[in-house]
Amino acid sequence: MDKPISNENEEKKSLNFIEQLVEKEIKEEKHNGKILTRFPPEPNGYLHIGHAKAICVSFGIAKKYGGKTNLRFDDTNPAKEEARYVDAIKEDIKWLGFEWEGEPKFTSDYFDQLYTWACDLIKKDKAYIDSQSSEEMAKQKGTPTTPGTHSPNRSRSVEENLDLFERMKNGEFEEGTHVLRAKIDMAHSNMHMRDPLMYRIINAPHHRTGDKWHIYPMYDWAHGESDYIEGITNSLCSLEFEIHRPLYEWFVENIKSDMYQPLQSEFARLNLNYTVMSKRKLLQLVEENLVTGWDDPRMPTISGLRRRGYTPKSIIDFADTIGVAKRNNTIDVAVLENSVRNDLNKTAPRVMAVLDPIKVVIDNFTEGEVEWLDAENSQEDESLGFRKVPFTKEIYIEREDFREQANKKFFRLKLDKEVRLKNAYIIKAVSVEKDEEENITVIHATYDPKSKSGSGTEESLRKVKGTLHWVSVSESVDAEIRLYDRLFMNENPDGDKEKDFKEFLNPDSLEVITAKVEPSLKECKSQDRFQFQRMGYFVADNDSTANKLVFNKTVGLRDSWAKKDK
């Protein structure tokens, strides 16, 4: 049982490129061996599975090397951001099981310091106020092959710049009339270095600072500086910020007063097929009521996955499986589904629920009798024990589990053939009743009284190929079941230039049915997860009450019969 430590180390040897970098820094005692990362969401929407990956990367690397992680809301644009998102984001991170260091931080906490530093840059002649329109400035920016030209305002005096900047701050100007720009190099091959904007005027109240400010810092100016203020050692972000790194470094180098400097590293964001991963598009789905909300179980949001029945562990395992690298990737949703199945297979108690019921009458079973049978709660975890399930003369089975005639490949119930009822008896179908339209309404069967499951009799040990789940007609209860399919029919819904992503919405992504479930489920609580045996994993929805059970389908079981039967 006790493995040698060296063995474990060998197994874990493989490191992603960020881990390699951090191990190198630790070895070189770069920050005295300290690691502090940050997760910097903008509070303008809910977190999705892509953020979950980023959370696992930033929190994960710190955790692995004995460091900490700050949660910092990047709230530099009051026009787009709202306080309600702050709470949702905190809840999602906590639910995943990560703990941020101290209180949550806000970029807006640093507005004063940022303003002071901006004044310092003006005084050092490294920033100036530009009073042109954005069109004029865009024109002067040049193109990738031709250098830009200087703004006529570039040579304004320090005094004039300082005066204008203060008046901008005080709200004396309209939006769009002035901006503060860094004075770097209008001929730089990296367009981001051609005198980038640091501040713009926004006359909108901020969710935390109210109407104190009329100027707000741009991302590039605020981010590295916030990292510097907090003492972040490794600032991990996605690939599209790679080209911003020289600017990130230029800003920090020009304001810092010591040897310390945070390092930005970039990794590829997560893409999943059959969904969209843009907050703007997810917001559209919510606002146009194409889903029921940010936590609709079809949404790739963390709150949606939670309501769908995903576990924190399954999401963390998923992030671990897909890895961290620099190349663009698209992960098959099947990988995500696999991680939740893996977790739930080990943890979810098994119960019986019939989703599409058809009645079976056991002709030789006593009318009115209820026999309570023992049923194992999990084949994967003995400690979950047993429960009682009621067996009666009339039961329901799944409609698709019966055919009058079928070939040998069909292991389920057919006329004159035997099948085992899970936890109960072996039965044989003898006849059917049909309505005028030839639809089967009732199946008649006989049972073998000596074949009771677990009894150990010769009859019970008989080899029968098929085993069906079932519930008692009189003792079962109704439950609303919400069956979900993928939200989009296209693998890459936002990859078509001609078509809007919403054209690919799957009209059948939600199906609501009423199922018959075993009576033990009456006791279940919201968020309880189960395997409905042979059907899949289901979770009690928040809408579920003692009087009306509601379950969401998390994911189906792997089904090799469904594939063959096609």
Add this chain to the structure above:
RNA sequence: UGCCCCAUGGUGUAAUGGUAACACAUCGGUUUUUGGUACCGCCAUUCAAGGUUCGAGUCCUUGUGGGGUAACCA
């Protein structure tokens, strides 16, 4: 068009100059009172061409392909 990044099975991720591994998917099989789980097997000489080396997926050069980038968004 400039600059930056990337290139390993169908999809992802490893191999840190020394026998291309793992996960998912697919297909086939064994076990099974869930057509589940578990287990086994099939599936790539690493974008191309040169070079360095006893030895290259790994280092160098060139090419090709993909992505990013020129918001008063982050």
